[in-house]
Amino acid sequence: MLNLEAFERDGLAIVDRVIEPALIHSLMESFDVSAEFEHWQETRAGLYAMRQILGVPDVYALANTTGVRGIVKQVVGKDARPVRGIFFDKLPGANWKVAWHQDRAIAVARKIDVQGFGPWSVKEGVAHVQPPVELLERMVTVRVHLDDCGEECGPLKVLRGSHRRGIIAPTDVERVVSEGQEATCEVRSGGAVVMRPLLLHRSGRAVTPGNRRVVHIEFAAGELPGGLEWAEKLDRVIPAFSPEVSHRAGAASALARLRRRRARHHRRA
Ligand SMILES: O=C(O)CCC(=O)C(=O)O
Numbered sequence: 001m002l003n004l005e006a007f008e009r010d011g012l013a014i015v016d017r018v019i020e021p022a023l024i025h026s027l028m029e030s031f032d033v034s035a036e037f038e039h040w041q042e043t044r045a046g047l048y049a050m051r052q053i054l055g056v057p058d059v060y061a062l063a064n065t066t067g068v069r070g071i072v073k074q075v076v077g078k079d080a081r082p083v084r085g086i087f088f089d090k091l092p093g094a095n096w097k098v099a100w101h102q103d104r105a106i107a108v109a110r111k112i113d114v115q116g117f118g119p120w121s122v123k124e125g126v127a128h129v130q131p132p133v134e135l136l137e138r139m140v141t142v143r144v145h146l147d148d149c150g151e152e153c154g155p156l157k158v159l160r161g162s163h164r165r166g167i168i169a170p171t172d173v174e175r176v177v178s179e180g181q182e183a184t185c186e187v188r189s190g191g192a193v194v195m196r197p198l199l200l201h202r203s204g205r206a207v208t209p210g211n212r213r214v215v216h217i218e219f220a221a222g223e224l225p226g227g228l229e230w231a232e233k234l235d236r237v238i239p240a241f242s243p244e245v246s247h248r249a250g251a252a253s254a255l256a257r258l259r260r261r262r263a264r265h266h267r268r269a
Contacts, residue, residue: 002075010161014187031089052085052124055232063082076140083218087214090209090212095205098202101201104136106130107128116132129228137163140195145213157202157203158195159176163196177200
């Protein structure tokens, strides 16, 4: 359970022990790419962030755990469902950083011009669009950490309360940051950062890079207008994992892509 009043004020909550160790290990196995690919320059870039992961059975299971569902129901309501999933890692060979930004784009099935939606972009072949601010204000992101993440691991840093300022123009970000209060999201394995997508955030390089694995899932309630559809829409949200549903949902299987990459790698080696 989170303190809803504090969450609405800060746009942030850190919740311990959201998932059980068995699921943490299973997720680690699902995304166990680092050891094998550490020296594989050619595809390294693709390995620290993997999109369209809701169809991965363990991710589907994660989105439907009591812990995650409880948080999401409290913040968004009982009709909330996962609409986008991304896996992030920081590795010795991919020790990246990202500057202050808000998560302003949603992933949709196809581009349809609808008033209030834009600009458009494409990420890994998937259409993304900035929706009206009211839609982003109602969404929540749950970032479940698979590894302990302290200051030395390149944790997420956020600007408390910045989600209440609506869309912040890139030219205003520096000023807003200088006036605000930065918080560091240190999280234990199995815990989660819960945040509003409009919360300004950044992350630096790890000082001692190991793994910093995060399963990032965005939740929203309701359909999109004008024929737009969520890209990773699942048929229905059920409290228990069902391989049949996750398969039928048609979310591109990141693991299948991974297996193809592995096979290509082994053929070359
Ligand atoms: O995982 C991180 O450190 C940053 C991720 C991020 O910037 C994002 O999800 O928009």
